[in-house]
Amino acid sequence: MSNQSIQSSHLQKQEHFDDQAAYIETMGDTSLNRPYYKSMLTHLARQNWQSARSLLKLKAQIDELYPSRQRNSDGIIGDSAHCPGSSDHCPNNAGVVTALDITHDPINGCDLNTITEHIINSRDLRIKYIIWNGRICSSTIDPWQWRNYNGQNPHNAHAHFSVMGSRALYDDDSDWVISEPEIILSPNSVLLSPVYNRGSAPIDFINILVSWARNADNEIFNWNANYDIYSHVRQDLGPWQGIMHRKAVMLEVMRVLAGYESSWNWQAEHDITNPTSTSDCTKEAGIFQCSANSMVFDASLKELLRSVAGKTDCQSFRNLTKSNKYFAIEYCARLLRFTINHHGPIKRYEIHPWLSKEAVQEFTNLLSSTT
Structure with a gap:
């Protein structure tokens, strides 16, 4: 495929193209007046442009991992x-394009929340900036810190690299680095044991749980004075043996809870049998079936939503809970440190068997592994 054939149709529409604000922020607005930028793109340059090899590599890796992904918002x-x-x-003055847009398509595996976080965590020296979902x-x-992005295009259909x-x-x-190394589980792995009548957890779910826990702040798992999930399952999974063990216990609770609540469906809608699920604030959403009204249990829960979504309304919570796997996991883990009453299967001891x-x-062994 030639470079020209990769040109994205969305770049031909003014309302879908805006990363000038990011350029000005990085380089300074006076740079726009340099003669170079007024004359750099001759007709000849447009006919002979090349993509930066680093970005062709990034696109090739994403295509290999997610061959069925949508590409309608891709662009160079x-x-x-x-x-x-x-x-x-x-x-640029060498005829090289140093930007790439990749389409967000979590249904087919290409979840840009996960991909961007992996690249940011890797501190790759090649990156100048990333724009994704209203943040830069x-x-x-x-x-390497997300900040609000106020350009005309919020970049929620694709990420800009x-x-x-x-x-x-x-x-x-x-x-x-765009993903965690795939976890290899034996057919006899206890992590694949059935939950209730829901079957076994998908390996990619186990993989992302471990990936999240490896980088999660230890404070999420430390002792506190609440009657929390650790208090609730101590008889089944305790006594606690340090922070790594506590992380593993949290993952085991979430493995079972996600199966019980949604059969490990990240996109799960609300429980239609629940008479209180009548509004965006009370309707459950996503793999752990949390609802936005759970933010009342502690101010830090709303701040977590604000830090990721830039807003705290109930619809944003529902959308993010279904689309951002790392957010869904961290929110549920933090919520379980304040209360066990939000999840009926926990409150009623239904997950315990x-x-x-x-x-x-x-889980402890997987968290300890460096591979």
Whole structure:
């Protein structure tokens, strides 16, 4: 496939193209007046442009991992309506485009919440900035921290990746860190034991649980004075043997809870048999069936939503709980430290018969592994 054939149709529409604000933030607004930007994109340059090799590598890795993903919002080069210009979608003075858009398609595995977090956590030197879902993360300004992005396009259909202007970096086609190494479980793994009548947890669910826990703040699992999930399952899974054991216990509770609540369905809608599920604030959503009204249990829960979504309304909570796997896991884990009453299967001791100390030990081994 030629570079020209990868040109995204969405880049041909003004309302779908806006990363100039990010450029100005990174380079300074005076750079837009440089003669280079007024003349860099000649007709010849548009005919002979190349994509940065690092971004071709990123796209190839994503395509290999998620071959059935949608590509309707993918894009590399901007059209003549936008170039010449300040965007990294326009070729630089070497004729190289240093930006890439990738379509968000979690249904087919391409979850940009997960991919962007892996790249940010890897601190890859090639990244200049990433724009995704109303936020921007730069490697130079408040390095590697998400901040609100106020450009015209919130970038919630695709993520924008810009790489550095140095050829040594933008043409570095070494592998990107976009996922955790796949966990290999034996057919006899306790983690694959059935939950109630729901079957066994999918391996990719186990994989993302472990991936989240490896990087999660220890404070989520530390002792507190609440009657929380650790108090509730102590007789089944205790006594506690340190932070790694406590992490593993939390994962085992969530393994069973997700099966019981939704059969491990990230996109699960609310419980139609629950007479109180009547509004965006009371309707359960997602794999753990949390509802937005659970934010009343502690102010930190609403702040977690604000830090990820930039807002705290109930509809945003429902949407994020179904679309952002890391958020869904962390929110549920934090909620379980304040109360066990939000989840009926926990409150009524319904998950307890399927909790396993052997599964906790297996989670501990996975968390301890460096592979």
